[in-house]
Amino acid sequence: MEYDENGVSIVPADLKKEIFEEARKDFRYEEYVRGCLNCGVCTGGCPPHRFFDFSPRIVLQKMKSKDPELIWTMMDEYVWACFQCFTCAMICPFLNSPGGVIAILREIAVRRGFESAKKVLKPYSRVLLKLTAYGNQLSPDMIQPDFFPDWGPHIGYASTDLSVKRKAIPMPTLQVTNLAWDVAPETMKELYDIFDEAGVFKIIESVDPSLYEIIQDIVDDVRSS
Amino acid sequence: MSENILVIGGGPAGLNAAIMLSELGVNVALVERDSFLGGNPKKFKYKFLFPDMQPADNVIGELIKKAESGGNIKVYYSSEVSDFKENGKKFDAVIKSASGSETKTFDSVIVATGFEHFDPARDAKYSYQLFDDVIDIKDLERMMGENNFVRPSNGKPPKKVAFILCVGSRDRHVGNQYCSRVCCTVSVKQAIEMREHFPDCEAYIFYMDIRTYGFFEDLYWKAMEEHDVQIVKGRIAEITSGPDNTVVCKGEDTLLRGPFEIPFDMVVLASGMEGGPQSPEISSKLGIELDEHGFLKPENVTLSPFKSNKPGVFLAGACTGPKAISDSITEGAAAAMNAYTYAVKNR
């Protein structure tokens, strides 16, 4: 990927237009982008604004400009600075949702397998694997004291002798350690159908092909069982 | 036999309507729910009025004096219209006061029930009522009026004050999309007043658009040129408490600074104008229309802004939307003319 003097990736003008059209056709667009008073309330309340050169007001203004060039400048890094906390949507006097606009743009980046999306999603491959293959997010064996200091002083104790502790829970589906709960194969199959229909597997294939292969092996196993 | 006309509300609009009618020889019943006349300017002790900073007493005091001494005006204090019925082209109204109820027939009616100040406690981001040093423009009017301009938290004079515009206006979250029209000018006027009387105290105005429309723009220029008022473009997102007993305004300076968090000794919220509970009440009692902003609806906003949809019932002042005192007084006279014509025609 090549970049211009402002650090914006160089792509054909047609692609920029396509991206804008895709965003505008999103079913949420009308609800998220209304008018903008350029008042800066959204930005004043936006947590990352204090740490990065990032402003939800600019996001909304660029979207309102309908200028594909301006919108493209946000696709490399800008959209990934948002925490998706939606404070902006809660306080915007016009009832816009700059955070929602970001969600739309991010989804486009992910669907199209843009470099930036690949980079951002890399650290989440384990979560993605558990989520799409088993319908679980965090599992007990992922709890490591070093990674979760904010879980309080007992996190060390909680992470030892997992299988014994889990056996003490009087619910058979919770007596596993490699998953948050044991999922029935019928449920998993239904889940895969939903992910197929929603294009989730396709998205994973485009952002992380090797992760996709691991997931598909599990999916095939479960489906043929 | 002279005409009988009912005027509801004794603010600038109602007062002027009553005075004009009285001069025409009409018997006026002026019904005011408070125990005094003068409306919001009197209630909140406005001291100096924009645009020319003349003492409010020159205007409001003058109107009250005329109304109270005008032989043809009967003022009903602390009273209300408790019942209202059409009687052919005339109207039967019951006026209820401390001394009992009185039923009278009127040839026409003028509604001048005015506005209420937006209660800033309804918008949590401004921390009004949470921090003592966050006040609003009506509180400041009263403080200035009582010569008591000090920080409510410690009774000391402030050194740095922020004025925040558009509180309760132009914001769908609080249900008010409209602009309250006077608050920009009031805030600029207050900042000038403060700088004149307390030159050690810095003034900042945080705005989204400065709407000192028409000649009021002079005050805006004067604030910058002669009084060094800091004008910062950016609406405040949050007010929090800061070190050394300060209140911190957090927002985005959309032109210069980017994100900011500035501590102040005192914050003044420019709360806007609302139709208040009286507008829907009067609307249902008299059978006249309410508009989508919560004010009374004129029959035609451009052609006949002083007429309600009901023949014989006229409107004046801030009950039909935010406006300045001069406009309210003008509308009082216009409504008087129309109410008189209606009364004479149907005599």
Ligand SMILES: Cc1cc2nc3c(=O)[nH]c(=O)nc-3n(C[C@H](O)[C@H](O)[C@H](O)COP(=O)(O)OP(=O)(O)OC[C@H]3O[C@@H](n4cnc5c(N)ncnc54)[C@H](O)[C@@H]3O)c2cc1C
């Ligand atoms: C903070 C602030 C400062 C301002 N300063 C200025 C200024 O410097 N210069 C300027 O030109 N304008 C100023 N204005 C605007 C000014 O206050 C209004 O234009 C004016 O008060 C409107 O007059 P009014 O008679 O229509 O209504 P009001 O002043 O609201 O009077 C209405 C009256 O009707 C009475 N009433 C209401 N309901 C009933 C009922 N059901 N029965 C009987 N009586 C009832 C009320 O008690 C009140 O006395 C300011 C406004 C604000 C918010």
Ligand code: SF4
């Ligand atoms: S959703 Fe994103 S843009 Fe909106 S306030 Fe949160 S971090 Fe900022």
Ligand code: SF4
């Ligand atoms: S808060 Fe809303 S209106 Fe204000 S700048 Fe942000 S998006 Fe625009």
Ligand code: SF4
């Ligand atoms: S007059 Fe000024 S402060 Fe008041 S609502 Fe309008 S723009 Fe906001």
